[in-house]
């Protein structure tokens with residue numbers, strides 16, 4: 001059967017962050033232009049549009065944290081800051097003329113599959129609807145800010161904001177400020193605002209393992225060299241990637257000897273950064289290395305040696321109109337509270353009602369937790385592919401390695417459905433179940449289940465967020481669309 005005319009094969013991409021933009025570029029490269037990107041915000045960028053707090057940067061080197069098919073020799077430093085990553089995304093969006101495909105400020109609020117036509121009807125928040133033969137969901141997981149459930153939070157009359165919604169109109173200089181949380185966001189914010197505020201209280205519930213960052217500025221000469229000899233840029237990318245894979249088992253395996261290696265390095269860093277033994281004791285984690293996300297910073301721990309920074313380890317009792325009261329009865333007045341308490345993981349439930357074959361909703365399919373075949377396809381939800389879906393997050397390397405394999409898989413599926421004139425492809429339930437049984441079996445050997453509390457785990461203790469293994473292994477399994485794994489309906 002011949003491929004249908006392009007306009008008869010509309011594709012919807014939900015979200016214009018790294019995954020959505022990468023998918024769109026690869027579609028264009030494959031000569032497929034019949035796609036529309038729905039973006040609920042007014043600009044592309046996702047994480048890098050939203051996280052603009054002082055010090056926001058990626059903790060994966062930029063030569064690896066960028067698309068392999070759109071590499072840039074111009075990164076200013078090893079770990080680019082958020083603004084530079086956002087500029088990169090804007091530049092590739094414009095280079096590939098993606099704006100004409102994007103419907104900004106249009107949020108998808110419902111999706112329903114029609115078996116007869118093999119198409120999805122997407123409803124937007126503005127009340128419009130769009131019919132797509134294939135949907136690529138690129139909405140991301142760490143998107144919606146999580147607010148802590150602390151008594152009296154709303155009664156605070158000073159300035160209050162979340163790291164992912166930074167208030168740039170509020171000048172912190174000379175203010176008394178509190179930061180709640182000590183995760184990946186806080187570790188970047190704290191040293192960067194400590195220099196300008198009058199006083200900073202950092203409320204730590206659980207200390208984190210921190211390792212040196214070893215950031216560096218790239219010289220103009222180095223960038224010119226990468227421009228002239230792109231092979232060097234590829235080499236830098238692969239070197240960084242393979243180094244992270246090599247270190248992977250230290251970060252993700254539940255193996256005391258390997259964990260001790262990581263802990264030793266981190267403790268040496270703590271000793272070098274903090275002289276006060278009492279302070280060191282408070283900052284030292286009591287859980288296995290890698291159980292929570294490992295943080296990288298050259299100045300976070302050292303911030304606590306500053307006379308204007310206090311580490312508060314006593315739990316918060318209550319927030320009052322002018323400050324924070326801890327359980328030991330101490331009240332610390334502040335002008336501003338910055339909440340660095342992370343995100344509501346998008347995988348906890350579907351982002352909006354999604355109804356597949358036989359009227360079954362994805363919430364129903366996921367009532368025991370989010371599962372998908374290779375993180376992308378859910379049985380009963382044909383022609384729907386998720387990027388950065390269940391169990392596709394890495395604890396040790398660039399998430400984009402996973403994303404690119406997923407894009408290749410989706411492209412394979414689209415070519416098959418379109419090229420063979422199929423109505424739909426639906427991953428076989430048995431294939432999906434077998435994949436996830438094996439995955440959860442391996443999960444038992446991972447460090448994430450050794451007793452710490454983290455966003456990696458669902459409230460019932462199961463893990464539907466991270467991939468239990470090497471990225472290379474996932475790529476080899478996931479990048480090809482294997483027809484035999486899917487039920488094919490013509």
Ligand code: N01
Nearest residue numbers: 057058059148181182183184185186205206293340341342
């Ligand atoms: O959030 P988190 P994040 N009272 O969930 C604490 C990515 N990211 O925004 O550990 C007091 O890690 C909570 O305490 P505890 C990256 O994948 C990447 O920092 O639960 N404290 C914890 O300390 C990362 O993993 C980059 O005991 C409360 C903190 O808030 C993910 O985003 C940069 C509390 C939340 O830490 C999330 O990082 C930034 C409460 N009620 C983010 N509730 C880079 O690439 C929570 N906490 C560098």
